Amino acid sequence: xxxxxxxxxxxxxxxxxxxxxxxxxxxxxxxxxxxxxxxxxxxxxxxxxxxxxxxxxxxxxxxxxxxxxxxxxxxxxxxxxxxxxxxxxxxxxxxxxxxxxxxxxxxxxxxxxxxxxxxxxxxxxxxxxxxxxxxxxxxxxxxxxxxxxxxxxxxxxxxxxxxxxxxxxxxxxxxxxxxxxxxxxxxxxxxxxxxxxxxxxxxxxxxxxxxxxxxxxxxxxxxxxxxxxxxxxxxxxxxxxxxxxxxxxxxxxxxxxxxxxxxxxxxxxxxxxxxxxxxxxxxxxxxxxxxxxxxxxxxxxxxxxxxxxxxxxxxxxxxxxxxxxxxxxxxxxxxxxxxxxxxxxxxxxxxxxxxxxxxxxxxxxxxxxxxxxxxxxxxxxxxxxxxxxxxxxxxxxxxxxxxxxxxxxxxxxxxxxxxxxxxxxxxxxxxxxxxxxxxxxxxxxxxxxxxxxxxxxxxxxxxxxxxxxxxxxxxxxxxxxxxxxxxxxxxxxxxxxxxxxxxxxxxxxxxxxxxxxxxxxxx
Amino acid sequence: xxxxxxxxxxxxxxxxxxxxxxxxxxxxxxxxxxxxxxxxxxxxxxxxxxxxxxxxxxxxxxxxxxxxxxxxxxxxxxxxxxxxxxxxxxxxxxxxxxxxxxxxxxxxxxxxxxxxxxxxxxxxxxxxxxxxxxxxxxxxxxxxxxxxxxxxxxxxxxxxxxxxxxxxxxxxxxxxxxxxxxxxxxxxxxxxxxxxxxxxxxxxxxxxxxxxxxxxxxxxxxxxxxxxxxxxxxxxxxxxxxxxxxxxxxxxxxxxxxxxxxxxxxxxxxxxxxxxxxxxxxxxxxxxxxxxxxxxxxxxxxxxxxxxxxxxxxxxxxxxxxxxxxxxxxxxxxxxxxxxxxxxxxxxxxxxxxxxxxxxxxxxxxxxxxxxxxxxxxxxxxxxxxxxxxxxxxxxxxxxxxxxxxxxxxxxxxxxxxxxxxxxxxxxxxx
Numbered sequence: 001x002x003x004x005x006x007x008x009x010x011x012x013x014x015x016x017x018x019x020x021x022x023x024x025x026x027x028x029x030x031x032x033x034x035x036x037x038x039x040x041x042x043x044x045x046x047x048x049x050x051x052x053x054x055x056x057x058x059x060x061x062x063x064x065x066x067x068x069x070x071x072x073x074x075x076x077x078x079x080x081x082x083x084x085x086x087x088x089x090x091x092x093x094x095x096x097x098x099x100x101x102x103x104x105x106x107x108x109x110x111x112x113x114x115x116x117x118x119x120x121x122x123x124x125x126x127x128x129x130x131x132x133x134x135x136x137x138x139x140x141x142x143x144x145x146x147x148x149x150x151x152x153x154x155x156x157x158x159x160x161x162x163x164x165x166x167x168x169x170x171x172x173x174x175x176x177x178x179x180x181x182x183x184x185x186x187x188x189x190x191x192x193x194x195x196x197x198x199x200x201x202x203x204x205x206x207x208x209x210x211x212x213x214x215x216x217x218x219x220x221x222x223x224x225x226x227x228x229x230x231x232x233x234x235x236x237x238x239x240x241x242x243x244x245x246x247x248x249x250x251x252x253x254x255x256x257x258x259x260x261x262x263x264x265x266x267x268x269x270x271x272x273x274x275x276x277x278x279x280x281x282x283x284x285x286x287x288x289x290x291x292x293x294x295x296x297x298x299x300x301x302x303x304x305x306x307x308x309x310x311x312x313x314x315x316x317x318x319x320x321x322x323x324x325x326x327x328x329x330x331x332x333x334x335x336x337x338x339x340x341x342x343x344x345x346x347x348x349x350x351x352x353x354x355x356x357x358x359x360x361x362x363x364x365x366x367x368x369x370x371x372x373x374x375x376x377x378x379x380x381x382x383x384x385x386x387x388x389x390x391x392x393x394x395x396x397x398x399x400x401x402x403x404x405x406x407x408x409x410x411x412x413x414x415x416x417x418x419x420x421x422x423x424x425x426x427x428x429x430x431x432x433x434x435x436x437x438x439x440x441x442x443x444x445x446x447x448x449x450x451x452x453x454x455x456x457x458x459x460x461x462x463x464x465x466x467x468x469x470x471x472x473x474x475x476x477x478x479x480x481x482x483x484x485x486x487x488x489x490x491x492x493x494x495x496x497x498x499x500x501x502x503x504x505x506x507x508x509x510x511x512x513x514x515x516x517x518x519x520x521x522x523x
Numbered sequence: 524x525x526x527x528x529x530x531x532x533x534x535x536x537x538x539x540x541x542x543x544x545x546x547x548x549x550x551x552x553x554x555x556x557x558x559x560x561x562x563x564x565x566x567x568x569x570x571x572x573x574x575x576x577x578x579x580x581x582x583x584x585x586x587x588x589x590x591x592x593x594x595x596x597x598x599x600x601x602x603x604x605x606x607x608x609x610x611x612x613x614x615x616x617x618x619x620x621x622x623x624x625x626x627x628x629x630x631x632x633x634x635x636x637x638x639x640x641x642x643x644x645x646x647x648x649x650x651x652x653x654x655x656x657x658x659x660x661x662x663x664x665x666x667x668x669x670x671x672x673x674x675x676x677x678x679x680x681x682x683x684x685x686x687x688x689x690x691x692x693x694x695x696x697x698x699x700x701x702x703x704x705x706x707x708x709x710x711x712x713x714x715x716x717x718x719x720x721x722x723x724x725x726x727x728x729x730x731x732x733x734x735x736x737x738x739x740x741x742x743x744x745x746x747x748x749x750x751x752x753x754x755x756x757x758x759x760x761x762x763x764x765x766x767x768x769x770x771x772x773x774x775x776x777x778x779x780x781x782x783x784x785x786x787x788x789x790x791x792x793x794x795x796x797x798x799x800x801x802x803x804x805x806x807x808x809x810x811x812x813x814x815x816x817x818x819x820x821x822x823x824x825x826x827x828x829x830x831x832x833x834x835x836x837x838x839x840x841x842x843x844x845x846x847x848x849x850x851x852x853x854x855x856x857x858x859x860x861x862x863x864x865x866x867x868x869x870x871x872x873x874x875x876x877x878x879x880x881x882x883x884x885x886x887x888x889x890x891x892x893x894x895x896x897x898x899x900x901x902x903x904x905x906x907x908x909x910x911x912x913x914x915x916x917x918x919x920x921x922x923x924x925x926x927x928x929x930x931x932x933x934x935x936x937x938x939x940x941x942x943x944x945x946x947x948x949x950x951x952x953x954x
Contacts, residue, residue, distance in 0.1 A: 001577075001604060001606065001609055001614070001616070001623050002603070002604045002606060002623075003602075003603055003604075003623045003626055003627060004580075004601060004604050005598060005601045005602075006583075006587055007580060007584055007587065009580075010580065010581070010584040011579065011580040011581045011584060013581075014584065033643040033676040034553050034555065034557055034677065034680060035555070035556055035557025035558075035559070035560075035680075036581060036676065037552070037553070037554045037556075037906060038556055038557075038585045038589065038906075039588075041588065041904070041905035041906045044905065044906055044907070045905050045908075045909065048909060049909065049910075050912075051910055051913070052906065052907070052910045056552060057552050058552070059551075059552050059553045061676070062646070062677040062678050064677075065647070094581060095579035095580070095643070095644055096579070096643035096676075096677070099610075099644060099647045099648060100647060123607070124579060124580065124581065125579065125605060125606050125607045125609075125610055126606070126607050
């Protein structure tokens with residue numbers, strides 16, 4: 001048993017739902033107890049889908065367990081086939097139905113339906129959402145993909161990976177489709193987003209595959225390579241460098257020259273990164289956590305395209321842990337592989353980054369610690385489905401990333417002005433275009449809290465005696481001096497000073513200690 | 524859509540008790556939450572209780588999806604996720620549970636009451652949480668009391684989770700001693716609503732009033748013969764039954780929604796304790812007038828409009844009664860997950876003859892009926908709301924009717940506005 005307060009990924013049948021909901025002409029009959037229908041709201045509320053997911057739940061109750069849940073399942077299959085008239089049925093079980101071992105696949109196949117039935121077995125007590133999505137796509141493709149009669153002469157590819165409830169999948173797909181079309185390559189089938197089972201049957205007519213999200217499309221791409229000899233791209237085109245690598249990879253697979261396609265008049269991000277205002281971004285300490293694909297891509301962008309320093313990175317994608325660990329070596333950090341957000345919080349608190357890139361959970365961790373944050377990964381929040389076009393992939397994706405990572409930070413010129421006028425009373429508290437007082441939580445604590453006080457003791461300056469072996473105590477003058485430091489670095493200055501004082505065995509922090517620490521601990 | 528065979532395996536029309544009104548009973552896909560969802564408001568209500576679901580990743584995912592941002596505020600709930608090792612017998616599930624609980628309690632020393640909450644998987648593998656609770660209670664006494672109940676979807680629908688939770692507390696309630704409360708208000712209410720009711724009861728001369736559940740685990744009210752219980756929520760069948768076993772007598776009343784419902788609810792308690800009608804009128808006149816004024820603001824938008832309620836929290840019948848009698852809305856169908864004839868007798872007598880009642884659900888067939896009727900407003904769960912909006916139907920999320928303070932005089936206007944807002948918004952938008 002694992003104590004879990006919050007989970008990055010849902011159970012594997014949610015992954016299957018993401019595939020089924022993305023597709024057309026497919027209906028998923030899920031053997032599941034009453035209550036599992038909560039999953040519909042992920043799609044209708046978080047993604048604001050206008051249709052219910054194409055899922056029929058058996059919603060069995062205790063009284064059904066005594067009777068015949070297998071009959072209930074078959075009835076649900078019959079009704080779903082009749083009502084929705086899909087091209088194919090997907091059948092499976094959620095965690096509870098897995099325990100009652102009704103064998104949805106066997107039951108559905110025994111019914112003599114005049115439509116194909118694909119069974120997915122998703123071990124709910126071992127695996128998670130992305131694995132479930134990958135397995136489901138693989139099973140569907142295995143069932144429907146055929147060796148083509150002939151491959152059309154015009155170079156085409158399939159795009160594999162985009163699903164419902166994916167981080168910017170809709171916009172990434174549009175961006176990459178445009179990029180490929182611009183290279184003279186037509187898109188044969190996109191799967192699963194928008195594909196019907198009949199479309200999956202045509203997968204073999206493409207010359208190669210473009211794999212957008214390896215977590216989801218990996219097993220399918222490997223299968224199509226082995227079965228139909230279709231090679232697949234490996235590079236995920238997130239960031240300028242990766243987009244160019246991707247174009248080169250595509251060009252090679254298509255047998256064309258990449259050269260003319262490596263530039264885009266609309267790629268503003270590289271110039272913005274080189275512009276003088278971006279100088280202040282140099283060496284900003286960034287912490288990255290999310291799914292493997294986005295984390296690996298984000299680390300490369302952070303270091304190579306924005307000049308940040310990656311101080312820590314990690315992922316909840318255990319299946320891709322090796323790739324993340326490998327990538328982390330490039331930045332001289334060790335990857336944190338965990339699905340416990342408390343581990344992530346501890347690491348962020350310890351590393352004190354100046355920017356966190358993560359999922360909605362990291363957004364909250366960062367908010368708590370007073371660190372700016374930008375979103376790069378699922379799990380999905382309603383804010384991660386912007387109304388505007390906001391891809392992560394391709395040249396426009398690089399532009400979007402530049403904006404969304406840099407805007408949470410203090411603007412360069414603004415930062416310099418604040419330094420110059422920091423004594424000015426109007427600038428004393430949170431004078432920023434950000435509006436919110438991003439005061440670090442620790443820094444906002446009264447000094448008194450740093451001293452372990454007996455319960456009920458009245459705390460005032462008089463009792464602020466250094467406790468032997470306890471944390472160092474600030475003198476009033478040092479505290480005042482600290483107040484002159486701009487708010488957005490004050491928390492860091494406080495922490496660095498305290499750390500320095502502790503290491504040197506200094507019990508009372510004076511102005512002297514503050515500047516000693518600045519000289520020795522500061523980056 | 525007519526003529527499509529539905530998945531209903533048991534559609535029957537039944538008459539309710541003395542009320543001859545037919546009820547359509549359906550069995551099919553139920554688009555409802557399970558009882559675990561009750562944790563979302565119960566953990567806010569009992570401020571030193573912790574809810575540990577013993578379940579699967581699905582349970583954890585459900586609760587975080589339903590709780591939304593609440594999950595980030597040091598939640599007092601968590602899931603002990605059963606994994607392959609527990610199922611294969613490689614790990615003793617009870618040892619594992621003890622380990623998880625001791626880790627939890629060491630991290631949260633503020634916890635005084637721990638609920639082990641059963642789920643579908645824990646029920647199916649027959650993990651005996653009541654025995655585990657006894658064992659853990661002995662180990663951790665007196666610092667922490669451990670209780671158990673089931674919030675599983677196979678046994679409970681949404682608000683029945685609160686019923687199961689409160690039912691598990693009933694045996695813990697002290698026996699009535701001298702000076703104990705005479706009136707026990709049963710069902711979780713928002714603190715602000717509870718305070719208003721306490722003030723009103725005080726002005727009415729009823730000082731010995733207790734609310735259940737209490738805000739602190741240690742403040743469980745006493746119960747015994749002589750206790751009069753007044754249900755504040757319509758979904759507490761089992762809790763009420765257990766309280767009756769302990770001697771409490773239920774005061775029959777409608778539920779405190781709207782001016783009329785609140786008045787009847789208070790009046791029923793007052794009648795029980797012999798409060799004079801002069802005093803009742805004197806105390807309630809001003810708040811009643813306030814409630815009527817507040818409700819009147821929304822009435823022009825809603826008067827004569829038709830409404831369809833999908834089953835969700837068992838509040839549907841009292842809500843339907845309120846919108847019909849105080850806002851002039853025309854009821855088409857009221858669905859409820861479970862219809863408790865006894866507790867809802869007063870409410871049912873206030874419903875117009877024309878409304879169709881349904882119990883249980885076959886969501887596809889119910890959607891067919893809803894689309895046929897094209898009501899001006901549809902009250903439904905989050906899974907259905909946006910798809911129906913996209914089909915051109917105005918909807919009100921039912922979950923908001925449970926999570927918002929809606930009971931009592933000073934919330935009556937807010938409750939009316941919750942129904943009016945979707946229509947007001949539609950009228951405003953020009954996109």
